[in-house]
Amino acid sequence: MDLTTLRAVLAELRPLLLPSRFEKAQQSDGQTLQLGFRSLVGRHWLELSWQAEAPRLFAIAPPPRGGDGSTLAQQVQHGLSGLALVGLQQEGMERVVELQFAPRPGDPVSRRLVLELMGRHSNLFVLDRQGRVTGAARQVREQQSRLRPIGSGDAYLPPPPAQGQAPRAAESYADWRRRLSLVPVALGRALREAYQGISPALALQLAGDHPPQAADLLARSVDQLGESEWQQLHRRWQRWLAVLASEAFALSPGQASAYRCWQEGPDAAAEAEQQEPAGIQPLAANLQASQPQASQCPAPQTPAPQSLEINGFLEAYYRRQLDGRRLQQRSLSLRLRLQQALAKEQAQCRQQQERLDQVEGSGALQGQADGLLCLADPSREQVAEAQALYRRARKLRRSVAAITPRIGAHQQRIEQLEASLTYLDQLLLVEQVSPAPAQAPSQARHQAPGLGSAPLLAQLEELELDSQSLLAPRLGNRRQRRSGSASPASGQVQPLELELASGLRVQVGRNHRQNAWISLQQARRGDLWFHAQECPGSHVVLKTSLAPGGEGDLQVAADLAAHFSRARGNRRVPVVMVATDQLQRIAGAGPGTVSHRGGEVLWADPQRAASLLVALADRADRPSPGGGAAPPNADRLPSLGLAPQP
Numbered sequence: 001m002d003l004t005t006l007r008a009v010l011a012e013l014r015p016l017l018l019p020s021r022f023e024k025a026q027q028s029d030g031q032t033l034q035l036g037f038r039s040l041v042g043r044h045w046l047e048l049s050w051q052a053e054a055p056r057l058f059a060i061a062p063p064p065r066g067g068d069g070s071t072l073a074q075q076v077q078h079g080l081s082g083l084a085l086v087g088l089q090q091e092g093m094e095r096v097v098e099l100q101f102a103p104r105p106g107d108p109v110s111r112r113l114v115l116e117l118m119g120r121h122s123n124l125f126v127l128d129r130q131g132r133v134t135g136a137a138r139q140v141r142e143q144q145s146r147l148r149p150i151g152s153g154d155a156y157l158p159p160p161p162a163q164g165q166a167p168r169a170a171e172s173y174a175d176w177r178r179r180l181s182l183v184p185v186a187l188g189r190a191l192r193e194a195y196q197g198i199s200p201a202l203a204l205q206l207a208g209d210h211p212p213q214a215a216d217l218l219a220r221s222v223d224q225l226g227e228s229e230w231q232q233l234h235r236r237w238q239r240w241l242a243v244l245a246s247e248a249f250a251l252s253p254g255q256a257s258a259y260r261c262w263q264e265g266p267d268a269a270a271e272a273e274q275q276e277p278a279g280i281q282p283l284a285a286n287l288q289a290s291q292p293q294a295s296q297c298p299a300p301q302t303p304a305p306q307s308l309e310i311n312g313f314l315e316a317y318y319r320r321q322l323d324g325r326r327l328q329q330r331s332l333s334l335r336l337r338l339q340q341a342l343a344k345e346q347a348q349c350r351q352q353q354e355r356l357d358q359v360e361g362s363g364a365l366q367g368q369a370d371g372l373l374c375l376a377d378p379s380r381e382q383v384a385e386a387q388a389l390y391r392r393a394r395k396l397r398r399s400v401a402a403i404t405p406r407i408g409a410h411q412q413r414i415e416q417l418e419a420s421l422t423y424l425d426q427l428l429l430v431e432q433v434s435p436a437p438a439q440a441p442s443q444a445r446h447q448a449p450g451l452g453s454a455p456l457l458a459q460l461e462e463l464e465l466d467s468q469s470l471l472a473p474r475l476g477n478r479r480q481r482r483s484g485s486a487s488p489a490s491g492q493v494q495p496l497e498l499e500l501a502s503g504l505r506v507q508v509g510r511n512h513r514q515n516a517w518i519s520l521q522q523a524r525r526g527d528l529w530f531h532a533q534e535c536p537g538s539h540v541v542l543k544t545s546l547a548p549g550g551e552g553d554l555q556v557a558a559d560l561a562a563h564f565s566r567a568r569g570n571r572r573v574p575v576v577m578v579a580t581d582q583l584q585r586i587a588g589a590g591p592g593t594v595s596h597r598g599g600e601v602l603w604a605d606p607q608r609a610a611s612l613l614v615a616l617a618d619r620a621d622r623p624s625p626g627g628g629a630a631p632p633n634a635d636r637l638p639s640l641g642l643a644p645q646p
Helices: 003-017 071-080 173-180 187-194 200-206 211-219 227-246 266-275 309-373 380-432 441-446 454-471 478-484 512-521 551-563 606-621
Strands: 020-029 032-039 042-049 056-060 084-089 096-102 111-116 123-127 133-136 496-499 505-508 528-532 540-542 573-579 583-585 594-596 600-604
Touching (some): 003 042, 003 309, 020 042, 020 071, 032 071, 056 309, 071 111, 071 123, 173 227, 187 200, 187 211, 380 454, 380 512, 505 551, 528 551, 540 551, 551 573, 551 606, 600 606
Antiparallel strands (some): 020 032, 032 042, 084 096, 111 123, 505 540, 528 540
């Protein structure tokens, strides 16, 4: 969150929150504080975060309750209880916001919350009437900072000023250009070093906000810019300063940047309005109908904020970013644990196989012992050696009964671990064919795979729970392990369910428990079960118990089974089709492990299933013929025509 975005957020918050009564403080995580306020128009929530990767401040929807027992939340709750928010101050070009509290509007400020949004140096301080720190998100010790060590009980000092000078609208074009041209460096570096408040995103916007041209312009040396380029840059510079001074912010999709909170002028605003997706309402109407293009253009009039449009957009934007980051981090952690468990299981299986291979030498040991006893006059030592060889041979033969089940158990767990890794690989595969929420095109480019998908996080949590028995299988007795491997309640299982063109439903399991649920618990006589042959993957059940399926339906189900398997990169995959009443759970095996009798092998094309999923996603995202929205109870998880589960 750069300076321009921060000022836009505060411009929307002030008319809504000043004044308002403080009611609640809670922490959603260790680096985020959520504050609840009550104003004349209702209750509002603010999220203040000092997370190094995403420091932020904006209004949020009412969050779930929790986190009020943390030390910082208790300090804030105790210090601000009974006070009113009377000020939201941000001075100069610093990303430091001061929330001022007083017993009532007009009284002297008695408490302050200071949020510093400065990357890895971000922090939050609670100050008393004298300006002393009574609480801090992070205590800064002397070994951490030589410039400003600060902690509880210390007098608060503002952070050191940023590099460069504060931009001024009164600065002449010649002085502005001379300041940027003092050192022959790249334009982007010159802007950041000469002036405060210039973020990489703002630099791209000042350079024209066109992806290739803006980046190329910022990378060029200042002594290589032409007069027309300097004039255009200065015109945008003056427009940006005018927006900051008048707080006439307007949200629009960026091109070189993810979004922008200011417009260049009526022409650029009209162009941006035409390029806006459906998810972002036209925002340029807040600007005046016509404004001069000269660098000395008058400041636009500040419109009265009618909504928290910028705050709402930022909440959704950061939620997608943070959900995607959590998804990547947790999936990477789960992958490492599964791979470590798989490597350990494979090593133990090889060790048992080596012991089993030694059994073949028991006959040679017994023959060697027979040779010793067949001597004409064996000595006592030879007799003892023969007896030892007999004991060793008998021990090897007895070990077969113990080693063989162990090898089978290891192989079974190896298959389950490989299947879990396959399910983990499929997590982002479903999101890739799901229609993304309406957003700016450049915003979609800047998102990593899996962003903005809370259902994927829920699926990952279910997969983590599903993998606990594999990662720690030998805890507790046999009854505890058996109860732990039992399927959970049906309300907690949400397999992927698709509706085909014929009206038949297809269920796809995305972890072991879902496989067991659709194949054993929910399957009815007449349903058909599909699985990639000799390959880890999902169980697929075609609900032909409701209506007979045609050849096309069988082929689609087989294609889906091939697509949701480890063999999805092949052109053709053999898939086993079996009636569900021919399935049987293997005693003592983990959930989702079944055996079958008979069956038929179909050849499937995984790429054909991928095209089908894309088509289903487009059909699910398309509005209904009547123009109405989808029914509110239609669960589209993940936007692929998923029917609600019982």
